[in-house]
Amino acid sequence: KAGVTQTPRYLIKTRGQQVTLSCSPISGHRSVSWYQQTPGQGLQFLFEYFSETQRNKGNFPGRFSGRQFSNSRSEMNVSTLELGDSALYLCASSPGTSNSEQFFGPGTRLTVL
Amino acid sequence: AQTVTQSQPEMSVQEAETVTLSCTYDTSESDYYLFWYKQPPSRQMILVIRQEAYKQQNATENRFSVNFQKAAKSFSLKISDSQLGDAAMYFCAYRSAGRGGSEKLVFGKGTKLTVNP
Numbered sequence: 001k002a003g004v005t006q007t008p009r010y011l012i013k014t015r016g017q018q019v020t021l022s023c024s025p026i027s028g029h030r031s032v033s034w035y036q037q038t039p040g041q042g043l044q045f046l047f048e049y050f051s052e053t054q055r056n057k058g059n060f061p062g063r064f065s066g067r068q069f070s071n072s073r074s075e076m077n078v079s080t081l082e083l084g085d086s087a088l089y090l091c092a093s094s095p096g097t098s099n100s101e102q103f104f105g106p107g108t109r110l111t112v113l
Numbered sequence: 114a115q116t117v118t119q120s121q122p123e124m125s126v127q128e129a130e131t132v133t134l135s136c137t138y139d140t141s142e143s144d145y146y147l148f149w150y151k152q153p154p155s156r157q158m159i160l161v162i163r164q165e166a167y168k169q170q171n172a173t174e175n176r177f178s179v180n181f182q183k184a185a186k187s188f189s190l191k192i193s194d195s196q197l198g199d200a201a202m203y204f205c206a207y208r209s210a211g212r213g214g215s216e217k218l219v220f221g222k223g224t225k226l227t228v229n230p
Contacts, residue, residue, distance in 0.1 A: 031216055035218075045219070050214070055214070092218075096216075098214060099165075102160070103160075104158035106156055107157075
C-alpha cells in the first residue's frame, strides 16, 4: 500500500506570492492533518480535515487555508507569503476512526525569499 | 491548552547501550493518548510507540518501552540495545481522546539522539 505522498517536495517562492501544497493520503484514509515544522517553533498544528470537513484548526493567521476533496486528497494554501513561512510542511493521514494511527508524509520544504 | 516539554535537546548513547528520553506534559484532561515519534534525517516521521492514558501498563515495542507516570504527567522513552539506525530526532506528542474525534497532536520540541559506534 502506498504511503502518504506530498507534492511538491521542494518549493522556492518570494514574499507576497501564494503557494499551494498537496497531500495524498493512504488509500482508504479519510482524515488528513497538516503541521508546520520550523527550527524555532517546532511542530505546530495547522488544521485537520475529515470527510471534506475541517474538524480542527490551529492558531495560524487567515493566510493559511486548506481543503479536502471527495477522494480525501488535501491541499493547503498560503497567501501573501512572508519570510517566516519558510518551513517544512508535513501532512499526516489516518483512517479517522477513534484510536487510529497517523502516518506522516515526507513533507514539502518551502523557502520564502 | 495542553503543552508537552522535552527538557533534553540532545542526547547521545553508545551502540548497544540503553538511553532514556524524558517528556513531561500538562493537561487537565483525564483521557488522552501519548506518543513517541522518530524523525530520521530523511525527514519521514514514524510512530515509535503509543500509550493510552487509561492503561496503567507501560507500552512496549521490541527495544522501545515507556515509563508512563500519569500522576506526575511524565512519559519517558527507553531505548535498549541502541543501534546506529536509532539516530534521529525524537518527538513526544499528546492527543486528546475526546474533542469530537480530532486527531490533533501537540508536540514537544524534540530530542536529537546520536548513537556512537
